[in-house]
Structures are given as C-alpha cells and as structure tokens.
Amino acid sequence: MSPQNPDRIKIAVQKSGRLTEHSLDLLARCGLKYSKGRDQLICYGENLPIDVLLVRDDDIPGLVRDDVCDLGIVGANVLEEKRLAFAAAGDTAPFTIVRKLDFGHCRLSFAVPEDMPWQGPADLAGRRIATSYPHIVGEFLRRQGLEASVVEFSGAVEIAPKLGRADVICDLVSTGGTLRANHLREEDTILDSVSSLIQTPKTVPAGKAEWMERLKKRIDGVIQVSESKYIMLHAPRAALAEITRLLPGSEAPTVMPLEGREDKVAIHAVCRENVFWETLEELKQAGASSMLVLPVEKMLY
Numbered sequence: 001m002s003p004q005n006p007d008r009i010k011i012a013v014q015k016s017g018r019l020t021e022h023s024l025d026l027l028a029r030c031g032l033k034y035s036k037g038r039d040q041l042i043c044y045g046e047n048l049p050i051d052v053l054l055v056r057d058d059d060i061p062g063l064v065r066d067d068v069c070d071l072g073i074v075g076a077n078v079l080e081e082k083r084l085a086f087a088a089a090g091d092t093a094p095f096t097i098v099r100k101l102d103f104g105h106c107r108l109s110f111a112v113p114e115d116m117p118w119q120g121p122a123d124l125a126g127r128r129i130a131t132s133y134p135h136i137v138g139e140f141l142r143r144q145g146l147e148a149s150v151v152e153f154s155g156a157v158e159i160a161p162k163l164g165r166a167d168v169i170c171d172l173v174s175t176g177g178t179l180r181a182n183h184l185r186e187e188d189t190i191l192d193s194v195s196s197l198i199q200t201p202k203t204v205p206a207g208k209a210e211w212m213e214r215l216k217k218r219i220d221g222v223i224q225v226s227e228s229k230y231i232m233l234h235a236p237r238a239a240l241a242e243i244t245r246l247l248p249g250s251e252a253p254t255v256m257p258l259e260g261r262e263d264k265v266a267i268h269a270v271c272r273e274n275v276f277w278e279t280l281e282e283l284k285q286a287g288a289s290s291m292l293v294l295p296v297e298k299m300l301y
C-alpha cells in the first residue's frame with residue numbers, strides 16, 4: 001500500500017516533548033513498524049496502513065478537527081483548553097476522546113507565593129492569574145462566579161509572580177519541584193490530566209474505520225499488559241479460597257493438581273494489577289509457596 005493512499009490512517013503525535021517517546025513506544029507495541037520521512041515530519045508505517053505525523057502537541061486537536069489526521073495522542077489539559085476555544089468559536093464537536101492512556105499524568109493547579117495566605121478559590125477574586133490555559137481558567141472562574149483577570153503566558157508561567165506580572169499562577173504540576181524551586185505553593189487543582197487518544201467525529205471509509213478499531217483494541221491490550229502480571233504458585237487445597245481472594249484483580253485462576261500431593265495444588269492466574277511484595281507476603285502467610293511472578297507480553301480479549 002503506498003504511503004499516499006487516502007485509506008491510510010494518519011495519527012498525530014507530539015514531535016518532541018514529554019509525550020513523544022511514550023506515544024511512539026505505544027504505537028510500536030501495537031505492532032507498527034515505521035520509517036521516518038526525509039522531512040522528519042511523517043513516519044510511514046511499513047507493515048500497517050498507519051502513518052504518524054509529528055507535530056507540536058497544541059496543533060494535534062486542530063489537525064484532528066480539520067480532518068488532516070484521523071487520530072491523535074495528546075494531554076487532556078491541551079484537549080480541554082482547545083475544546084473550550086473551539087466551542088467559543090461555535091464548533092462543539094471538534095474531536096472525540098476515545099481512550100485514556102497510561103502516561104503523561106499531571107494536574108492543572110493554582111499556586112500562590114509561599115507567604116500568601118489561601119483559604120480557597122474565593123481568594124482568586126480581584127487577582128491576576130498567569131496561565132497558559134486561559135479558557136480552562138476562565139471557565140473555572142465563571143463556574144465559581146468569580147471576577148479575576150487572566151494573564152496569558154505561553155511558557156515559564158512560574159516566574160510571573162516574581163516579575164510582578166501576576167499574583168497567582170495556574171499551571172501544570174507533576175512532582176511539584178518547579179513550584180518549590182520558585183517559592184510557590186500548590187493549592188486547588190482544577191484538572192487532572194492524562195494523555196488521551198482522540199478521533200475525528202466524522203465518518204471515515206469502512207477500511208479505515210476497521211483499522212482504527214483494530215488499533216484501539218491493540219492499545220487496550222498494550223495498556224492491560226503493562227498493568228498485568230502472570231503469577232504461579234503452590235497452595236494448600238484448604239487455603240484455595242483465601243489465596244484466590246488475595247490475588248490482585250484476577251478472575252477464575254487455573255487450579256491444577258500436583259503430582260503425588262493430595263493436599264496441594266498449583267495455581268496460575270493473570271493479575272490485572274501490579275503484584276507488590278506485600279501481596280506475596282500475604283499469600284505466603286496464607287500458605288502459598290514457590291511463587292513466581294512473570295511479565296505478560298501480549299493480551300487480546
């Protein structure tokens with residue numbers, strides 16, 4: 001199939017930033033092999049009818065809305081900001097969020113100078129708020145019935161109070177290290193964000209739609225696998241119910257007899273949650289022995 005074929009899926013991914021490696025790794029784990037175009041803007045899928053467009057994350061919602069791309073991977077923070085911006089311009093269905101992914105976790109929070117008292121969002125009244133998310137902050141203020149001025153910053157929001165440009169900021173936080181380094185204190189969170197897969201709300205040709213569904217199923221499989229472990233152990237028959245109860249997120253484990261041991265069985269189970277040391281210790285207490293925890297490579301239901 002030629003790369004120019006209109007039946008090929010185009011997926012927009014951040015070109016260079018925090019989401020790039022995770023996004024490309026997700027597509028690779030879905031089985032996509034690709035080669036980079038000479039302009040470094042498009043990766044052509046070699047084994048699947050899927051091409052990857054490498055762009056700034058802020059452009060991804062618009063590319064999906066304008067049908068340049070069928071799918072996109074972008075943070076919920078950017079999606080919400082763009083959704084409000086498009087809605088303000090009269091476009092209420094620019095894209096559909098079809099999956100929440102398991103990377104890019106962060107939160108959009110208000111932060112104030114260390115020495116500023118804070119009772120709650122009502123303290124924002126009459127203040128100047130620096131942010132890169134003017135629509136989200138504006139919507140929050142409207143809902144709270146608060147009047148405040150929003151000062152738009154495209155980056156380095158955390159230095160706005162120091163520059164005397166704002167009293168308070170509203171910015172993304174992950175570890176909180178940047179806020180602390182700038183003598184700011186995190187207060188109320190207004191959005192919890194994670195990377196998401198978006199899709200055009202428009203109808204696409206049947207061949208393309210089928211591949212889009214297949215890709216989404218594979219993404220589900222990849223996410224499940226990263227959270228899953230295969231566990232094998234020996235257990236006294238008498239403790240079977242208790243041990244099954246302790247296995248995290250497992251359904252119907254396989255129970256097998258052990259040669260020459262009437263009192264013991266082998267249990268194999270897929271646990272859809274991480275298996276921590278504490279769980280193994282509890283299982284041991286309940287009588288389990290010879291425990292092995294293995295990674296799961298692929299999963300399809």
Ligand code: PRT
Pocket residue numbers: 014015016017018019055056057058074075076077078104105106171172173174175176177178179193194195
């Ligand atoms: O060039 P392009 O526009 O594509 O990239 P960008 O600079 O706009 O985005 P980038 O790569 O910084 O982030 C992409 C996405 O990653 C964001 O839209 C979020 O969805 C997600 N993400 C997750 C984060 C963070 N964590 C994060 N900590 N984005 C930004 N930050 C910044 C934050 O703005 C602040 O400056 O990191 C700093 C705070 O981090 P901590 O750990 O010190 O709290």
Ligand code: ZN
Pocket residue numbers: 056057058
């Ligand atoms: Zn950006």
